[in-house]
Each structure stands twice: as structure tokens, then as C-alpha cells.
Amino acid sequence: MFCGIDWAEDHHDIALVTDHGSLAAKLRITDDVEGLNQLLALLAEHGDTPEEPIPVAIETSRGLLVSCLRATGRPVYAINPMAVARYRERHSVARKKSDHLDAMTLANILRTDMAAHRPLPADSDLARAVAVLARAQQDAVWDRVQAANKLRSHLREYYPALLAAFAGTREGICAPAARALLAAAPTPAQAARLTAAQLRSLLKRAGRTRGINAEAQRLKAILRADYLHQPPLVEDAMGRQALALLRQLDAACASCADLETAAVDSLDQHPDAEILTSFPGLGKLTAARVLGEIGDDRSRFADARALKAYAGSAPVTRASGKSTFVIHRRVKNQRLAAAGYSWAFSALTASPGARIHYDRRREAGDRHIAAQRNLFNRLIGCLHHCLATRQLYSEAIAFPNPTTVPDSQAA
Incomplete structure (x- = not known):
């Protein structure tokens, strides 16, 4: 028996399909406790047991329904909606669509091609909490960049x-x-009237402790220099708008700092934290992002190649006839790939072997991005091995027999 769930905001359509493809049951439930109990009762009526639970396919990996289904210990498969659309065309060329048909399509995906899909990983609650905080912090960083760009443009x-x-x-x-300066003087005219004492007070309020007098004099000279100006009324109005944009930026900066602290604190409680932070260039925040994306379910990736493909560091080969192309992977975990770029870039100054590996790739003709991706591919392969064997990073094992040491590292 196979279960497909067509997810919606306030209700879900359920379809149970036998191994012969016939519809065994269908049901529409609400998105609440009563609906979940109806779903579990329906599964139990059709042979669901703790020892042999009925697998479930759904188009999302998030939400309360998915979380509750995972808590029951059953395998839950999150199927990409684009893949579901392709499977739907196998059964009908008329392009008809309904919630019930989508639920049946999801169930049939498990019936015919379960081996080609992976269930949601059985990560620990702590690893999932790290993932929530790390992703939220990354989103806050993006919001901060957007808010800063808006304010800078204004x-x-x-x-x-x-x-x-x-x-x-x-x-x-x-x-x-x-x-702090913009909040105290939102217009150029107000900034030009600030005294050195007022500027020192603003710098102290902003947390500066050194070189306050010199910085205050520098700011005073810049703010009182000659610039082009808007008409006074327009300038005052634009100052009001700047304060509104500044409040958004302040909120984004505060969110970044708060979520970074929470993500690092959660990482410190995880048993994999020592292994992750032993790698060169992998700070605690980046380590939290990496752990949040790969999780701590060791059965999730069969080998290092699977993890490299998931991270997007392994290339893709396209061969047809006499043509063969090796290109970088576009379908990947974008968050893990972004963390990997930062990790590889920081490793260049923290690991002599990483720097030699990068320089060797550059000499072979790779551009900077390609060489960085190749280095990340090497590092994440080492990470898979260290997590599987529960050992810390070793420079001698990761990069044996280095031929040269860069001058910056030797110094």
C-alpha cells in the first residue's frame, strides 16, 4: 500500500494505492488534529503497523503535517512538484488536473519509482533546530543586504x-x-551642524572605544565639506524617508546578530561541532550552516560522491554520441553551495594544503570560481569521511605530500 497526499493550506487530499495501481481509499482531511487522526486511522485500516508503516509521498518537506508524520516513524518522501507534473503526464494527455488526481499521482510515484527517490532524513531534533536557526540567519543576512542597498540608493x-x-x-x-549618525542627523544640513563633542558622543554610543577623537575630527571635516544639495523642503522629506529605511536596517542587523548567537549556541551542543570546527576555514557560523543542510543522519548519503552532488561541488557529465561535456552542477542545495564557497575561500589562508590545491587548479586553467568549487569538493569529501569515522580533520591526511608552500603561508 502506498499513500499520496496533495498538500494545501487548509485541507489535504489523501489517496491510497495498492501495489497493482488500483485505488484503495481516498479522503479529504482538514489541517488540524482531527484531520491527522483521520489520516492515521485510514492508514491503520489498510495494514499500517509500526513494523511496516505505509510510505507517504507529499510535495513539501515542511509543515505541521509532515512533522507529525515523521514523528510516527514512517518514511515520508518529499517529491518535487515539477517531477509530479511530469508523472501526471504519464497517465493523461488531456492535461486534466485535480487534487485527488495529484494525490494518486504521488502514491503511484512511490509504487513505481520509490527506489529513485529518497525519504526525508531522520535527523535529530537538535540538528533540525540548527538548520532552522542557520537558515533564518542566512535569510536575515539577505534582508540586511537588501535593506542596506535600499538605504544606500536613497x-x-x-x-x-x-x-x-x-x-x-x-x-x-x-x-x-x-x-547612529544617520539617526541623529538624517539630513546633510543637520549633520553639518554637529560639533566634535556631539560626534564623540555618537561614536561612544555606537560602541567605539579607540581613536574616538581622531574619528570625530575626520567625520566633522567630511560632513562640513561642500556637496550638492536638494531644496530644503525636499531634503527634510527625504530625511524622513531615510529614517524609515534606517529602522528596517536596524531591525535586520539586530536579527542577524541575535540569530547568529542562537545558531552558534545550538551548534556547540551538537556532538558533530568539534569535527566541523576542526576543519580550516570553517568557523562556527559557517559550520552551523553546513550542519543544518547535511544533517546528522549518516544514512542520508551513501558515500562522499552523493554528498558532493548534493552540495553542487561535483561536476556533471553529459555524453551523447561522440560529444562529451563536463560542466558544473546547477541543480544543488544552494544554501550549502553558498556556505561551501565561503568555507573554501577562508581555507586558502588557514590551510597550506588548500592553498596549494587551489593554485594547482589555477595553473591548470581553472578560473577562480571553478578552483574554489574544486577545493570545496575536496574539503566536503574529507568532511564526509571524518563524520563517518568520528575523527578530527588532519592536514597531513587531507593534503598529503605538498609540493610547495605559498610565500604568504611560509611567512
């Missing part, structure tokens, strides 16, 4: 002095000093 139209004052800093207008 300031360029009427407040070039503020942009010039923090153009050379690492954080730019996201810096606490920049945000």
Missing part, C-alpha cells in the same frame, strides 16, 4: 556626505557608527 540622491564618511569601512552604512 542616500545617494541627497546625502553623499554620509556615504563618503563610511565608504572605506568594512560594514559601510551597516556600521553602528553610520546608523
